[in-house]
Structures are given as structure tokens and as C-alpha cells.
Amino acid sequence: MKKGLVNVITMGCSKNLVDSEALIDKFQKAGYLCKHDPKRIDGEIVVINTCGFIEDAKQESIDTILELVQAKEEGRIGKLFVMGCLSQRYKSELEEEIPQVDKYYGKFDFRQLIDDLGSPAQPCQDVKPCVTTPSHYAYVKISEGCDRRCAYCAIPLITGKHVSRPKEEILDEVRSLVAKGVKEFQIIAQELTYYGVDLDGKRHIADLISDMAAIKGVEWIRLHYAYPNQFPMELLDVIRDNHNVCKYLDIALQHISDNMLTRMHRHVTKEETIALIEQIRKTVPGLHIRTTLMVGFPGETEEDFKELVDFVKWAKFERMGAFAYSEEEGTYSAEHYEDDVPAEVKQRRLDKLMSVQQAISAEVEASKVGSTLRTIIDRKEGDYYIGRTEFCSPEVDPEVLIKSDKRLRTGAFYNVHITDSDDFDLYGHVVK
Template identity: 55%
Template sequence: MAVPKGKKVDVVTLGCSKNLVDSEFLIRQFKANGIEVAHDAETPDGEVAIINTCGFIADAKEESIDTILEFAEAKKRGDIKQLYVMGCLSERYPGQLKKELPEVDKFYGKFDWKDIVSEIGATYRRDLMNERSLTTPDHYAYLKISEGCNRTCSYCAIPIITGKHVSRPMDDLLEEARRLRDTGVKELQVIAQDLSFYGYDLYKSYKLPHLVDELAKIDGIEWIRLHYAYPAGFPLDVLKVMHDNPKVCNYLDIALQHISDNMLELMRRGVRKNQTYRLIEEMRKQVPDIHLRTTFITGHPGETEKDFAEMEQFVKDIRFERLGVFPYSHEDDTYAHKKYKDDVPDEVKQERADRIMDIQNGIAKEINQAKVGKTLKVIIDREEGDYFIGRTEYDSPEVDQEVLLHKEENRELQKGEFYNVEITDSEDYDLFGIAK
């Protein structure tokens, strides 16, 4: 079936960067078929709308449903002709969504989104399966190295949605990275639900250190940043790669979630408090300049004030460079939902999260103040008002702080280029500087 000439598709991506990668693969297929595509447009005006949903926690599910309803109303008004939903939410609740949202033409899950291409009358091209149309700025891209997760954390719905861990072959990843380099990408954000487990299913050993080492050999790639490692079974060899290779950013995103042994056991994390302290000590010993990003959950069933006090002390002891907190969400079909009562009141969950962030605000401010007077390598992401906006190797796009360079104090700076920047001032979560 031929695609009508001039057909336009709007793709809307919700949730994490792993979803974004799926959208980019899909958009590449559309464009190869001569279809005009807009991504996350402020005013969608295509004939077809495709919503790539998140179904991880309550807030994300609510955002996904609200967006679907908004586009369903647009379809009723005749503003769009077809509406499709893909991603984690429709993978998790396919029957319920079909029943409650009849305005949606068809639902696709997390892994069968390729069928959307033929659904709208185009042809899926297997020769382009490792190619994407980037929605990020031209100079950086996400590289998703695996799907799924083999962990059994009590609170997490990801394995329910995505299934067991499946690593992508290393040759495919290196080919994709070289293709991204050829389009102008200089910075790779290496992502997975569990980086630590990469390669074991394919090669019977943990291959993250080897993969990162091979990615660093690609000419033109200048920064490689690692997201979403797991503390249990963390491949320590990756620290040597990070220390020895300047292309590998001194940055690691490793979700710890809690520190008290009581909570780590209830959460089924497979690691204990003393092991966690030792792991972080080893990270900072092998990579003295490492900046750690982590997340915590407050109010998981069974969390006492004593457990929470241990978390507070942990944050004070370790002084994480980057930190986020999420109040616990009692998710359908998870181990915690089946086995535990959601016994911490919502207001207590939030109050505890706020207390952690109050501590972290002071730590972040002190860490930033210590950078004043230093010269750091910065990549420029964009212009915004009176500023050029950039990041250091310690900062991932969208989630971390930025470096602001006032146009009156700096020469014309180019997006996607690296500069040595003297840090002249700081705020809690931003730096200011002048390019040398």
C-alpha cells in the first residue's frame, strides 16, 4: 500500500531516554518512506499522531493517559485522522486501554512498534534497523545497549513491562555509534535499565568495560557517559576504563534507592549497607574525580524513622554530586504490591523526600562553590536569552545542572563545540563561566 503523498505524522515521546531512542528509530523509518514527521511539536498538525507512553509509576501513567485523552479529543474534532499508542503503558495494560479508549485506532507495546510503519501504509526497511533520526541536538545522542531487567526489586514494574534482560550485540552497537558519529554526534549517553548486566546473556561474562573501551576508540566521539548502573554485581573493571581514558566522563548514574539493611532486604536489592559503602569508596579511590548520580525512594512499605535516618546519614556521609528522590509508588503486580501493605502515608513519603533534598541542596551548593576558579571543558548545547548554555563532563543533558555563559562576557560560541571555561560563579544547581 502506497503512502499518500504529503502525509505527516506527529510523534510524541513520554518518559525516559530509552523511549526516546525507540521514537528515533521509528521516525527514521517514516522519513525513509517519504513521510514528514514532527516530534513533540508544540502544536501538532499531522494526519496521524503516535504517542510513545511511559508506564513506570503513577505520575508517569497519569501523564500518558492525559496525553492520550488530549489527542483523542483532537481526533473527535477532526484535527487528526488516526491515533496510535505505543510503549510501556500499552505493553502493561493492553486490554484495559482498548476498552477504555476506543478513540485510539490501535495499541502497540514496547517491542512491536515496528508494525506501526506498515499500519500507516509504509514499508519497514530492515537495512535501516540501526539508524535513527535524532531528536536531540546534533552533537549528542543516547545509545541504548540493552532492554529489560533480570533484577527482582520489590517496587519496580520494569521487568513486568520489558521482560528479562536482553543485551544488544556489541557489533551492532559499535556500528550504530559510528553512524551517529558520522552525523555529527560527539557525545554518547550510554543507557540501559541495568548497565551492570550488559553482555552476560550473549557472552557469558559482563562486557560493559569492554564495550566502553571499544566505543572510546571511535574517532570523533569525545565524551561517553554511563547511565543506570546497578550496585549488586557492578563490573569494577569499568572504573579502570574510566580512569585511563579521557573520553569516558568521570560520571556514573547508579541508583541505590536506600541504605538501611532492613529496607534493602524488603526492596530485594541483593546488596547490603556495608557493601554499598565499600563500593562507593572503591569508585572514588579508582576515579578520584568521579561524580556520582543516584536516586532514592522514600516511604517504601516498612520504612521506619530509623531506616530513614540511616538514609539521611548516608547522604551526609557520601555527599553525592547529583541526587534525586522519589516518594514510593505502590505499583500494580509488583512484588511489593502483592506482598506488602502501603503503610507509609503519602504526606510522610513526601516529607521525607523533601528532607533528603534539603540536605542535598546544601551539599550541591558547596560542591559547586568549590568549582569556582577552576577551568573546565564545556560543550555548548544551545542559546537561551542572554546566555550560551553548556555542560561539563559531570552533567548529563536534561537531568543535571548547566553552565551559563553570558553573551556580553563571551565571544560568539558555537553549539556542539567544546570550550575551556573558567568558572566564575555558582548557584545551588548551576555554574557561570567565561570561555577562554
């Protein structure tokens, strides 16, 4: 156990990562030495930032808590604290079931942890920045919460209503990050396209991204978690007209069958969804769409699923993830629908959908062979430098594997000629 060291462990999504970064910043200002590394946990203080989105994520968070409780009992760590979505939703149950944790915090009161602990007995005099991502990119969260009430989703129960951050506060954060060397910005929110509605009833995401793109030093802006209902079309103009706004849009669609969309409370129809995709493709040629789809929602028939498969074949999403429905207590679907699609049927449908997407992804990546793409270098692994194009978000999307006799700098941009591809990744070499 290392005295004065704080280990912060982040479970779940990038929105949680932003919260962990805020906590680490406060710890460091108080004089603590921090580490964000789940592989080697040896701190006097350990904080687990939990996820409570779906059953698998909740179980992973609980398993991590129990693992760290054992480490505490064996004297390998000192104090153990839990924060985040899981403890926001199940605080009293966790306190009763796992009392060995020193204290539980929710998603919004975690900053109180520093005040509860106070400053370390011997403040660290040489506090080095604790970077949770490579220093050339960062996640910027522009809002909290969600006003949607999709039938399956527990997020609004955890995070509450949508609250937009003031625009100038966001832009100041971006300027500060640019000054620290950040070049690439992943803009995230539970629902990105709702930004500003709670402030004056209008959607201001297009204005925000346009102002962000005007900041000197911002090389790439990538947009995550849009919503198809009442999509602000002016945002497409901003993507098209600004060279540093990546031709990339993450927009979760969940399904295409009107039967499913209605039961899911998505407030959008199949016809409207198809029209939106066609408008996106028309306004911003070459834009890569990332989406998420769900199979096995209560009441999903074989006809509904076939409609979904046919839709994926038509849309040819450049990036797609999918998951099987899991019942979340407190949600509309848990209280009003029977979880009537057998687990083996859910898995079969999931496997089929991802098989279809694998072929589409291979086709999409193969179409890039012979082109030259601006690429940012993330790291080196073995014989390859690993980079990404504007069409690739960190950790979830395809990468570019580059062989080079010359040293390539992490965080630098290079023009890479694409020479080969597989189902998900590209291969190439640097050109002048």
C-alpha cells in the same frame, strides 16, 4: 491538519526516546515527513510513546492520550496511535476504556505500525532528518529488559528479561552517529553493568566502553543506570584511563538501611554499598556519582529514614534524585506488603532528603569556582550560552551559563573559567 505529517510524542525516559527515534527513522524511509514536538501537534498521524513506570508517569500518558483523542474528534489531527510501556502492560484495558485510538502497540511491536499504514499517498521527496536531541549528542541503548526483580519495580513485567545487543552492532551505530556529527554519547540500559551476561555469562560492559572510546570522533561517553550488586570493578579502570569517558556514573542505590534493602530485594547490603562508593572514589578521583533514592517504601521507619539521611550526608553525591514509593500492581511489594507509610510522611521525608541534597549540591558546585572546565554548548537562552561539563548529563544535571561577546557554536567545546555558582548551576566565561 498537515497531510503526510507524522507527530511522534515521547513520554518518560531516554530509553523511550531511542524507541521513538527508531520509529521516526522507519517512517522517514517510508516517505513520511516527521516531527518530534509535543508543543505543536498538527499531524495527519500522531503516535504517543507512553511511559508506565510509576503512577504519575502512567497518569501523564493517559492524560496525553485523552487530550489527543479530543484533538482527533475535533478534526485537528487524523489518526492516533499509542505505543510504549503503558500499552505494553495495559493494552486490553486501554482498548476498552479509550477505543477512539486507532490502534495500540506495545514496546516491542511498534515497528509493525509502518507496515499497517503502508506508504503515504504522496511520499515526501525532501525528507529532512528529524532530530530528537541536539545534533551533537545522542542516546545509545545497549540492552533491553532486566533480570532483577526489585520488589517495587514493574519494569521487568513490561520489558521482560535482559537482552544485550551484539557489541559490533552497537559500535557500528556509534560510528554511524559520529559520521553524522555526534560527539557525545549517553550510554543507557535498564541495567548497564549487566551487559553481556545473557550472551556468555560474563559482564562485558568494560570491554564495550573501552572499544567505544577507541572510535575516532567520540569526544564524550557518559554511563547511565548501573547497579550496585556485583558491580564490575574493571569498568572503573576504563573510566579512569580513557580521557573521553566522562568521570560520571549513574548508579541507582534506592536506600541504605539493610532493612529496606532486604525488603526491596536489592541483593546488596549497606556495608557493600559503602565499600563500593569508597572504591569508586578511590579508583577514579573526581568522578561525579548520580544516584536515585526512594522514601516511603512499605515498612520504612523513622530510624530507616534517618539512616538514609545520614548516608546522603556522608556520601555527598554530586547528583541525586529521589521519589516517594508508589504501589505498582503486579510487583512483589504490591502483592506482599501493605503500603503503610502515609502520603504526608512520604512527602515530608522526600522534602527533607532533597533539602539535604540541595546544600550538598551547592557545596559541590561552589568548589568548581576558579577552575577551568571543558564545556560543550547546547543552546543559547537570552543573554547566556548554555553548556555542560563532563559532569553533567543533558536535561537532568546542572548547566554552565556563559556570557560571551563572541558567537559560540552549538555542539562545540570551549574552555570555560568558572566565576560563580548557585545551588545547581555554574557561571563562567570562555578562555583560550
